[in-house]
Amino acid sequence: MTPVTEAAPALKFSERINRIEPSATLAVTAEADKLRQQGIDVVDFGAGEPHFATPQHIKDAGIAAIQGNFTKYTAVGGTAELRDAIVHRHAVDFDSDYRREEAVASVGGKHALFNAIQILVEHGDEVILPVPYWVSFKDIVRYAGGNCVLLATDESQNFRLTAAMVTRLITPRTKLIILNSPSNPSGAVMSREDMTEVMRLAHERGIWVISDECYVYLNYTERRFSVGSLREFREHMVIVGSLSKTYAMTGWRLGYALAPAALISAMQKLQSQSTSNPTSIVQKAAVAALKGPQQCVTDMRAEYIRLRDHVVNGLRSIPGVQCTLPEGAFYAYPNISAFFGRGGVNSAADLAGKLLREAHVATVPGEGFGTTDHIRISYATSLAELDRGISRMRSFLGSL
Numbered sequence: 001m002t003p004v005t006e007a008a009p010a011l012k013f014s015e016r017i018n019r020i021e022p023s024a025t026l027a028v029t030a031e032a033d034k035l036r037q038q039g040i041d042v043v044d045f046g047a048g049e050p051h052f053a054t055p056q057h058i059k060d061a062g063i064a065a066i067q068g069n070f071t072k073y074t075a076v077g078g079t080a081e082l083r084d085a086i087v088h089r090h091a092v093d094f095d096s097d098y099r100r101e102e103a104v105a106s107v108g109g110k111h112a113l114f115n116a117i118q119i120l121v122e123h124g125d126e127v128i129l130p131v132p133y134w135v136s137f138k139d140i141v142r143y144a145g146g147n148c149v150l151l152a153t154d155e156s157q158n159f160r161l162t163a164a165m166v167t168r169l170i171t172p173r174t175k176l177i178i179l180n181s182p183s184n185p186s187g188a189v190m191s192r193e194d195m196t197e198v199m200r201l202a203h204e205r206g207i208w209v210i211s212d213e214c215y216v217y218l219n220y221t222e223r224r225f226s227v228g229s230l231r232e233f234r235e236h237m238v239i240v241g242s243l244s245k246t247y248a249m250t251g252w253r254l255g256y257a258l259a260p261a262a263l264i265s266a267m268q269k270l271q272s273q274s275t276s277n278p279t280s281i282v283q284k285a286a287v288a289a290l291k292g293p294q295q296c297v298t299d300m301r302a303e304y305i306r307l308r309d310h311v312v313n314g315l316r317s318i319p320g321v322q323c324t325l326p327e328g329a330f331y332a333y334p335n336i337s338a339f340f341g342r343g344g345v346n347s348a349a350d351l352a353g354k355l356l357r358e359a360h361v362a363t364v365p366g367e368g369f370g371t372t373d374h375i376r377i378s379y380a381t382s383l384a385e386l387d388r389g390i391s392r393m394r395s396f397l398g399s400l
């Protein structure tokens, strides 16, 4: 007779994995997909990605790489050609003077951020994080064991972050400050003066700064700026960049970091034990993007400005909705708190949920970005789609 065995105890995962949550933006995408599969026509303002196709010359370079059998492993941190192209782009556009040894290519900007934060942050370290923040910053810091010190910004000041606000939160345990200008989700752009001041004070106190510049080319002011031009403060500076938004390449997964050579070397060590190199053929496409004509970037930026103006005007015309003017990225972050207490809506999550299920418009509730009164609207879509979504929102909110 087979002996009776006891059931295995319930699966116990690491304490580490329980510190984090799935990305709020990806959760919305999944729910919208489910509705679509039921045949429902959803207007999608949830996805954080360009609606443009990847420019042809970049696609051609990827195809040529496949045809030319550039399909083997490469150096973990990317080919020398790609790392040089990253350095070149930043030197030309932002007057930085990085060397190849100070650049690493990763599987998206998120991967570069993840690696840098795992290396810089120890258990109990404090990380200053401006609110509203991009969803992943908080979870990546938590996964590393760090404590996020949240820095509230003021909506009436366009969510602007100043150096004085950062200074107030610095303690002896501060290890890292995260900047993200232009910001996802608010579109706020920091001034050159404030960024310089944050870099100066971090430099003086030996605090690291990660400047997430994934939207640096989608800055709609005349003040496009990268901290990379502040060469004198580079010792504790990490620039994270990505081809995802700049060149409409989200699915290709190519991001990078520029930082002191010792940190880049540690990031390569970590990467060597997880993903190894970013996909070889994508690296060839990335070189074409970074070294080829930049007119596509200029053209997409001009279109985003048109879309931004259109969506902000549309949102502001809905009674009860307030909306700041985003100065970069491709998100509007309207305040919808006027609807709380009406029709069973008591939070941004309630509102976004009803908006999706009842009006079939996908947005992301502000809770995922650390604020309670907003929803995020991605306007990287066509003017016609913006009109359809705004009109559905107007009827739905009017009925509450």
Ligand SMILES: Cc1ncc(COP(=O)(O)O)c(C=O)c1O
Pocket: 048, 107, 108, 109, 110, 111, 134, 180, 183, 184, 212, 214, 241, 242, 243, 244, 250, 253, 254, 255
């Ligand atoms: C602020 C910010 N940083 C980084 C990323 C990561 O982009 P990717 O991993 O596609 O390069 C995103 C993507 O939404 C973002 O919004």
